[in-house]
Structures are given as C-alpha cells and as structure tokens.
Amino acid sequence: MVRSAVQVYLRTRPTSAGSSSLTVQPDGKTVKMELPKNAEAGLINNQLEHLLFKYDGILPKASQETVYSTCAQDVVEHVLRGYNGTVFAYGQTGAGKTYTMSGDTQSYQQRGIVPRAIHQMFRSVEERVDQEVVVRASYLEIYNEVMYDLLADHFDTLAPSGALGYDTFSGAKDYDMGGLGGTGSKKKGGKKKFGDDDAYGGHFLGSSHKKDTLHVVDTEVKGLVKRVVHTEEEALALFFAGESIRSTSKHALNSNSSRSHCIFTLYLETKQGSDSLGMRGLQSKLTCVDLAGSERTKKTHASGQTLKEAMFINKSLSFLEQTVNALSKVSNSRGGAGGRRGLGDDGASASASDQGAAFVPFRQSKLTSVLKDALGGNCKTVMIGNIWPEDRHLEETISTLRFASRVRQLTTNAVVNERRDPEFLVKKYERQVANLKQELAMRDALNGTSNRISSRYDAFSDAEKQEIRRIAKKFLTGETPIEDVSLHSLNYIRELFNQCKNCADDERTEVEAKHQGALRDLEARLKSAGVGGAAGQAEEEDHGADQGASVGEGEGAAAAVGESDKPSGFHVGNAPSDAKPERSAGTPMASMENQDDLAEPALDPLGAGVQADLSPALGLAATGSVDKSTAFDLFKYEIEEGRNLATVLKERKKRLGDLRHNLRDQTVELNGCKEEIDALAHSLESREAEDAEEGVVDDERYKYMQSLKAAKRKYREVYQKVRDSKLQVQTCSRDVVAAKVDLYKRFNDWYPRTMSNVMSRDELLAKMGGMSVKADEDGELLDASEQFDKVEMQRIILEDPDSLAFHTAKKSLKKMTPLAKGKTLRGEKAKATMTRRMERDLALNFGLK
Ligand SMILES: Nc1ncnc2c1ncn2[C@@H]1O[C@H](COP(=O)(O)OP(=O)(O)OP(=O)(O)O)[C@@H](O)[C@H]1O
Numbered sequence: 001m002v003r004s005a006v007q008v009y010l011r012t013r014p015t016s017a018g019s020s021s022l023t024v025q026p027d028g029k030t031v032k033m034e035l036p037k038n039a040e041a042g043l044i045n046n047q048l049e050h051l052l053f054k055y056d057g058i059l060p061k062a063s064q065e066t067v068y069s070t071c072a073q074d075v076v077e078h079v080l081r082g083y084n085g086t087v088f089a090y091g092q093t094g095a096g097k098t099y100t101m102s103g104d105t106q107s108y109q110q111r112g113i114v115p116r117a118i119h120q121m122f123r124s125v126e127e128r129v130d131q132e133v134v135v136r137a138s139y140l141e142i143y144n145e146v147m148y149d150l151l152a153d154h155f156d157t158l159a160p161s162g163a164l165g166y167d168t169f170s171g172a173k174d175y176d177m178g179g180l181g182g183t184g185s186k187k188k189g190g191k192k193k194f195g196d197d198d199a200y201g202g203h204f205l206g207s208s209h210k211k212d213t214l215h216v217v218d219t220e221v222k223g224l225v226k227r228v229v230h231t232e233e234e235a236l237a238l239f240f241a242g243e244s245i246r247s248t249s250k251h252a253l254n255s256n257s258s259r260s261h262c263i264f265t266l267y268l269e270t271k272q273g274s275d276s277l278g279m280r281g282l283q284s285k286l287t288c289v290d291l292a293g294s295e296r297t298k299k300t301h302a303s304g305q306t307l308k309e310a311m312f313i314n315k316s317l318s319f320l321e322q323t324v325n326a327l328s329k330v331s332n333s334r335g336g337a338g339g340r341r342g343l344g345d346d347g348a349s350a351s352a353s354d355q356g357a358a359f360v361p362f363r364q365s366k367l368t369s370v371l372k373d374a375l376g377g378n379c380k381t382v383m384i385g386n387i388w389p390e391d392r393h394l395e396e397t398i399s400t401l402r403f404a405s406r407v408r409q410l411t412t413n414a415v416v417n418e419r420r421d422p423e424f425l426v427k428k429y430e431r432q433v434a435n436l437k438q439e440l441a442m443r444d445a446l447n448g449t450s451n452r453i454s455s456r457y458d459a460f461s462d463a464e465k466q467e468i469r470r471i472a473k474k475f476l477t478g479e480t481p482i483e484d485v486s487l488h489s490l491n492y493i494r495e496l497f498n499q500c501k502n503c504a505d506d507e508r509t510e511v512e513a514k515h516q517g518a519l520r521d522l523e524a525r526l527k528s529a530g531v532g533g534a535a536g537q538a539e540e541e542d543h544g545a546d547q548g549a550s551v552g553e554g555e556g557a558a559a560a561v562g563e564s565d566k567p568s569g570f571h572v573g574n575a576p577s578d579a580k581p582e583r584s585a586g587t588p589m590a591s592m593e594n595q596d597d598l599a600e601p602a603l604d605p606l607g608a609g610v611q612a613d614l615s616p617a618l619g620l621a622a623t624g625s626v627d628k629s630t631a632f633d634l635f636k637y638e639i640e641e642g643r644n645l646a647t648v649l650k651e652r653k654k655r656l657g658d659l660r661h662n663l664r665d666q667t668v669e670l671n672g673c674k675e676e677i678d679a680l681a682h683s684l685e686s687r688e689a690e691d692a693e694e695g696v697v698d699d700e701r702y703k704y705m706q707s708l709k710a711a712k713r714k715y716r717e718v719y720q721k722v723r724d725s726k727l728q729v730q731t732c733s734r735d736v737v738a739a740k741v742d743l744y745k746r747f748n749d750w751y752p753r754t755m756s757n758v759m760s761r762d763e764l765l766a767k768m769g770g771m772s773v774k775a776d777e778d779g780e781l782l783d784a785s786e787q788f789d790k791v792e793m794q795r796i797i798l799e800d801p802d803s804l805a806f807h808t809a810k811k812s813l814k815k816m817t818p819l820a821k822g823k824t825l826r827g828e829k830a831k832a833t834m835t836r837r838m839e840r841d842l843a844l845n846f847g848l849k
Pocket of ligand 1: 012095096097256291
C-alpha cells in the first residue's frame with residue numbers, strides 16, 4: 001500500500017493583462033498573493049497583506065508536454081503497475097481546465113493530458129507481449145446533476161430514471177438550487193441508486209475504524225458503458241466522440257465553456273503468468289476529470305439555461321469543497337499529509353475542536369461520490385489548479401489557491417489491485433483433472449500389462465526414446481501388429497506418435513535424396529548425350545509455337561530437340577489449360593486474348609505451380625493488392641517495357657516454331673534416307689548371297705552398290721542439315737527461355753514498384769480500360785478529399801509517426817455522422833468502417849500492405 005498525499009500543481013493561463021498581485025517565489029513551488037488594501041480600515045489594522053500558498057509545482061508558462069510529464073506521466077505509470085490513478089483539473093471558468101485535460105483536439109501539438117495518457121498507456125500495453133491486457137474506456141458527464149454516458153450507443157439521458165441515475169442529493173429538490181440539500185424531488189428526482197448505498201453514504205471519520213471505510217469503497221457507476229478498446233486509435237476515437245457531445249455554451253468569459261463535469265476513465269485489466277506459476281491479475285483505472293469551472297454569474301452575464309447550469313456547477317463545486325474540507329480536517333487530525341498545510345492557509349484546517357468525528361459528505365453530490373477514491377481512497381491522485389491570473393479575477397484566483405491548498409493536505413492509500421484469476425484457475429484444474437482421469441482410465445483398461453517404459457509419466461531418456469522408435473518402426477513396417485504394442489500411459493502414447501512421425505520424416509528425406517540423386521544422374525546423362533540421338537527416337541512435342549520435331553539419326557545417342565526446360569530448373573513447358581489466369585469477358589484483356597498467342601497457357605507466370613518453380617529462380621514476391629494475373633497482362637500489353645519484351649519473346653518463339661518445322665521435315669527426309677539405305681542394304685545382301693553361289697558380280701548387284709553409296713551420301717548430307725537445324729533449334733530455344741526470363745524478371749521488378757503506389761485492381765483496370773474510378777485497396781471509391789486526406793496522412797506520419805493514432809482517430813471522427821444529443825452516437829456499421837479504415841491506414845503507412 002502506498003500512502004501518499006495528493007499532489008497539487010498550479011497552472012496559470014497565459015494572459016496579456018497579467019497580475020501584479022501574484023508572484024511565484026524563488027523555490028518555484030510557492031505563490032505569493034498580495035491582498036488589496038482596504039482603504040476604509042485605516043492605516044493600522046489587522047488585515048492580512050498577502051497570502052502564501054505552497055504546491056508541488058507551479059507551471060506558469062508550461063507547454064502541454066511539460067504539464068503532462070510533470071503532472072500525469074507518473075500517475076499513468078502507477079496505473080500500468082496496478083494502482084488506481086486520478087488526474088483532475090479545478091479552477092474558475094476560462095482558466096484552462098479543458099485545455100489542460102483535453103487540449104486542442106484539432107492540434108496534435110496542443111493535445112492535452114487525456115490523449116497523451118492514452119498514448120502512454122497503449123505504448124506500454126503493446127510492449128507487454130507476455131501479458132494479456134484488456135483496456136476499457138468510459139466517459140461520464142455530470143450535467144445539472146444528471147449523469148450521461150457519452151459512450152453509449154445511443155446518447156440517452158440515463159438519469160433520472162435510467163441506469164445511471166441515482167439520487168445523491170438525498171431528497172433534493174433537484175432544480176431548485178436551494179434544494180440541493182433539501183428534501184423531496186420537484187421534477188426529476190432520480191430514484192435509481194448507483195453503487196451500494198452504504199458505500200456511498202456519508203462517513204464519519206476520525207475514529208480508527210473509519211479509516212478503512214475510506215479505502216474499501218469502489219466508486220463504480222452502475223450501468224456506465226465500458227467499451228473495450230484495442231488500440232490507441234480506438235480509445236482516442238471514443239474520447240473525441242465523447243468530447244464532441246459534451247455540454248458547452250458561450251458566456252462572457254469563455255466562448256466554449258464546459259457546462260458539466262466530465263470524467264473519462266481507462267480501465268486496465270492485466271493477466272500475467274503461466275500454468276505452473278499461476279496467473280496474476282491486475283485491475284486498475286485512470287480517471288481523468290475535467291471539472292466545470294466555478295463562475296460568478298455577474299461576470300459571465302449568465303442568464304436562462306446558462307444561469308441554471310452555473311448554479312448547478314457552483315453548487316456541486318461547493319459540495320466538493322465541503323468534502324475536501326472535511327477530509328483535510330481528518331487528515332490534519334491524524335498528523336496531516338507530511339506537513340503539507342498551505343503556508344497561507346487561513347484557518348480552514350482542523351482546529352483541536354475539529355478533531356474527532358467528522359462527517360465527510362461524499363453522498364451529497366454525484367461528483368463527490370465518483371471522486372471518493374480520488375480524494376481519500378485507493379488512488380494515486382494529482383490535482384491541477386488552473387488559475388487566470390488577472391487582477392479582475394483576484395477573488396476567483398484566491399478561491400482556487402485555497403481549495404488547491406486544502407486538497408494538498410489530503411492523503412490517499414493506493415494499493416496494487418491484484419487478484420488471482422478464478423476463471424483461469426478453474427480452467428487449469430479442469431485440464432489437470434481431465435488428464436488424470438484419462439491416465440487412470442488407461443491404466444484400468446490395460447491393467448496387468450506392466451511395461452517399464454510404457455507406464456512412465458515423466459520425460460523419457462534418449463535411450464528410452466530410441467527403444468520406442470524401434471517399436472514404432474516395427475509397427476510401421478507391419479512387423480508388430482497393433483495389438484502387440486503396449487500402451488500403458490498417455491505419456492508413452494504421445495512419445496510413440498512422436499517417433500512414428502520421426503520415422504515418417506526420415507523415410508521422406510531418404511526418398512527425396514534418392515529422387516534428387518536420380519535426377520542429377522539423368523541430367524548428367526542428358527548433358528553427355530549432347531546432340532546425337534538414335535534415329536526414330538521419339539521427341540517430346542510442345543504445343544502451339546513450342547512444337548518439337550522428331551529426329552531420327554542413324555548413329556549417336558538419343559536426344560530430344562524440343563526438350564522440356566525442366567531439367568534446367570526452369571519450366572516453360574505447357575501448363576494445363578485450367579491453370580490459365582481467368583479473365584472476365586468485360587476486361588480489355590478478354591478481347592486481346594484470342595488474337596495474341598502471348599496469352600499462352602504455357603507461361604502461367606502467376607499460377608501457383610509455375611510460380612513455385614519461378615519464385616526461387618526469380619525471387620518473385622507475392623505482394624501487392626492486385627492479383628498478379630491481371631498485373632502481368634497489363635505489363636505485357638500496356639506497359640512499353642513489357643510490350644517490347646513480349647514482342648521479342650513472340651518473335652523468337654515464331655522463329656523457334658519455323659526452325660522446328662524445318663527440322664521435322666529434315667528428320668522425315670533423314671528417316672526416308674535411312675529406310676532407303678536399309679532397303680538397298682537388304683537387297684544388296686540378298687544379291688551378294690546369290691552372287692556368292694554363282695561366283696560372279698552382276699550388274700544388278702553393282703547398281704545396288706552404287707545406289708547404296710548414293711543413298712549414304714544423301715543420308716550424310718541430310719544428317720548434316722538435321723544436325724545444323726538441331727543446333728539452331730537449341731540456340732533458339734535458349735533465346736526463347738532467355739526472353740521469358742527477361743520478361744518475368746522485368747515484370748517482377750515492375751510489379752512491387754507499381755503496387756507500392758497502392759494501386760487497386762479497379763485502378764489497374766481503370767488504367768487498362770480508361771475507367772475513371774479511383775478506388776482504395778478495400779475497393780472503396782475515394783473522392784478527391786479522401787485522396788487528399790490519404791496523402792495528408794502520409795505526410796503527417798513522416799513528420800511524427802507517434803501522431804498517427806491521433807490523426808487517424810480525428811479523421812475517423814470527422815467521417816462519423818454528426819453527433820447530437822438524442823441521436824445515435826455511433827452505429828455498429830460506422831464503427832466497423834472506422835476500425836477497418838484505421839487498420840488499413842496503419843498497415844499502409846507502415847508498409848504492411
Ligand atoms: N495554458 C494555456 N495556453 C494556451 N491557451 C490557453 C491556456 N489555458 C487556457 N487557454 C485558452 O483559454 C480558453 C479557455 O480555456 P478552457 O476552455 O480550457 O477553460 P476552462 O477552464 O475549461 O473553462 P470552463 O470552465 O468555462 O469550461 C481557451 O481558448 C483555451 O485555449
């Protein structure tokens with residue numbers, strides 16, 4: 001438990017008029033307030049000449065950043081460690097409370113404590129990878145002593161009879177200002193209590209047991225929506241949305257005066273731990289309070305509704321003051337907050353007669369009920385007193401200084417709100433019980449068969465694992481039937497499965513190695529075979545332009561002319577027709593497809609199978625928001641670079657086709673020569689046999705011999721032509737492959753480059769078909785201003801990446817339907833769109849898409 005005094009800081013609103021009566025003392029923590037002379041009292045009188053007030057810090061010309069780091073950062077740090085924390089701003093109207101708490105919601109630099117606290121909190125939450133963290137947010141407004149939920153789906157007035165309504169002005173005549181402490185309800189007497197009556201009742205303090213009463217009360221507002229927020233943007237968006245519907249109005253001292261007390265709360269739930277160590281749960285909350293400002297209605301010229309609001313505000317602030325007074329008396333009677341009594345405190349602190357029982361009127365107003373913890377309970381609290389140091393506001397300034405001084409005497413007892421997560425423990429034990437039950441059932445079922453290894457429950461040694469592996473192998477090869485495998489414990493069964501998997505993995509590796517070896521062998525043989533080949537050897541035939549030719553040769557090894565490129569690790573052969581990228585009839589590609597053989601199925605550059613082959617070779621990355629099929633078509637037909645490459649490829653393929661055609665004719669001719677040679681050789685052999693019998697060489701035999709000689713000469717000529725043609729085909733095949741590789745490579749360079757400009761399929765199609773749409777990657781059409789927003793967002797991010805969430809949340813708020821009381825605050829649809837847009841923008845800006 002951390003018992004600590006409430007920290008109080010004083011912030012002054014910059015003013016041109018300035019104040020001659022207020023000076024900051026050299027210690028930087030004390031202010032001196034000169035009191036005006038009372039001329040009527042004469043020269044000698046007891047009038048105080050000045051007052052001194054000491055605080056934890058004075059912030060005369062502080063930036064928003066300094067105010068945050070001085071006043072709030074540590075509180076947020078505490079909340080992240082499991083303590084409750086409250087930061088509240090108090091002061092006269094126009095002194096800068098809203099500026100301090102919310103800041104300028106249009107300017108990132110001028111953002112106030114709440115947006116900064118949200119940022120700090122989420123940054124820390126994101127770093128907690130080992131923890132389960134849930135953040136919730138609520139936004140409560142107390143307007144004319146009626147509570148409103150600023151984050152409810154429907155902006156409902158929940159009081160006086162709604163869920164939030166509770167009658168803290170015990171028996172108040174609500175709108176009769178004199179009746180705040182009176183009895184009965186004239187108009188809207190809220191009957192529904194919030195929280196436990198006892199918990200919020202007034203407490204007599206001063207006796208020992210009363211101290212505990214202050215600590216245990218949880219100031220929960222029943223029915224208040226606590227929205228789960230996953231990201232900083234979501235939290236900011238909710239905060240901005242709530243801000244936009246706060247009650248404000250204009251009066252003489254402030255054109256945008258808050259007419260209500262607003263309490264924005266972030267709830268943090270953290271779970272940390274492990275199965276074995278158990279889970280540790282922390283629950284804490286950060287409460288940020290922007291109080292309405294006290295005002296002198298004569299100065300603000302309030303009238304009508306504004307006057308009524310002013311009366312409610314002043315009254316509730318006076319209850320707050322009474323509560324603080326009572327608490328500070330108690331605190332002083334206990335020895336005070338470490339001697340923090342204000343230097344100029346003019347008698348408000350406890351006198352001896354005050355000591356003893358003191359009534360703390362928490363229950364008199366909703367504000368004091370909600371702030372109960374912050375003022376004296378389980379909370380680390382900081383108050384920022386805002387003053388407007390101009391002479392014309394002297395009275396208000398003194399009043400704020402006094403109040404701040406009393407608040408500084410209060411002490412709180414912050415404790416880490418820790419709890420064991422019962423849900424988690426139940427789950428853990430359930431799992432354990434289930435496991436044990438299974439083990440026992442298994443033992444019962446297999447009772448009698450004892451096995452040293454299979455009945456083990458702890459980890460297996462390496463030797464035991466080897467033994468189980470041997471059993472697994474025998475089972476897998478069928479040597480051991482399943483009935484003969486002992487199964488005595490779950491532990492053993494798990495290990496057996498493991499070993500079966502290991503065996504299967506080994507088997508696969510072995511087969512793959514064999515396969516690789518065979519492939520290498522084949523490649524080597526093909527290489528050594530060169531161009532020679534047996535006549536009549538069938539040749540792989542390509543389709544379309546890649547047609548092969550069958551070559552028959554009288555001598556040499558077999559070789560395929562139109563051979564597949566696969567052995568070279570590069571498949572440019574035919575893909576099945578269904579691997580061809582689909583094109584819709586409406587796209588420009590559809591009309592081009594039939595005219596041009598470049599849309600060849602063989603390329604299938606984007607199909608899964610071919611891409612798998614190409615990716616390692618070319619490093620094709622599957623990125624981008626447009627499918628590659630469409631993009632490849634665009635590249636080949638529309639982009640000059642791609643078009644040129646595709647033309648080269650087409651020309652080479654045509655030449656290859658011609659060469660193969662020629663080669664096929666020559667091969668036929670060569671085969672004809674070979675057949676003729678065979679026939680002549682056969683005839684000559686027969687003739688020789690006859691001549692041998694007769695012992696003469698006749699003319700016919702001589703003719704055969706001449707014909708055979710001529711046929712062989714022709715064969716050699718044709719063979720030479722075939723050989724030359726084959727070389728040409730091989731060279732041309734390589735050129736075709738090179739052209740394909742070039743085309744893919746260039747496409748692969750171009751594709752991510754183009755995609756990085758975040759082109760959508762629609763955009764690409766528009767480019768291809770002259771459509772004038774501009775769509776984002778979700779397929780949503782972007783109008784000119786949205787496109788501008790996008791560019792603007794990218795610029796902002798470049799300047800300060802931390803501001804991304806702020807701007808995105810602000811932007812999403814702008815896109816929401818205008819909010820107004822009585823209207824829907826936020827539909828689910830709008831919320832979903834908002835979230836999607838935020839995620840998309842985040843992804844875009846961080847290059848995740
Ligand atoms: N420290 C400051 N720096 C710059 N401007 C300030 C500062 N404090 C206040 N202001 C400006 O003074 C005006 C009034 O401030 P703000 O609305 O925050 O006062 P407030 O105390 O919340 O008033 P109310 O109680 O009437 O709501 C605003 O225009 C605000 O921008």
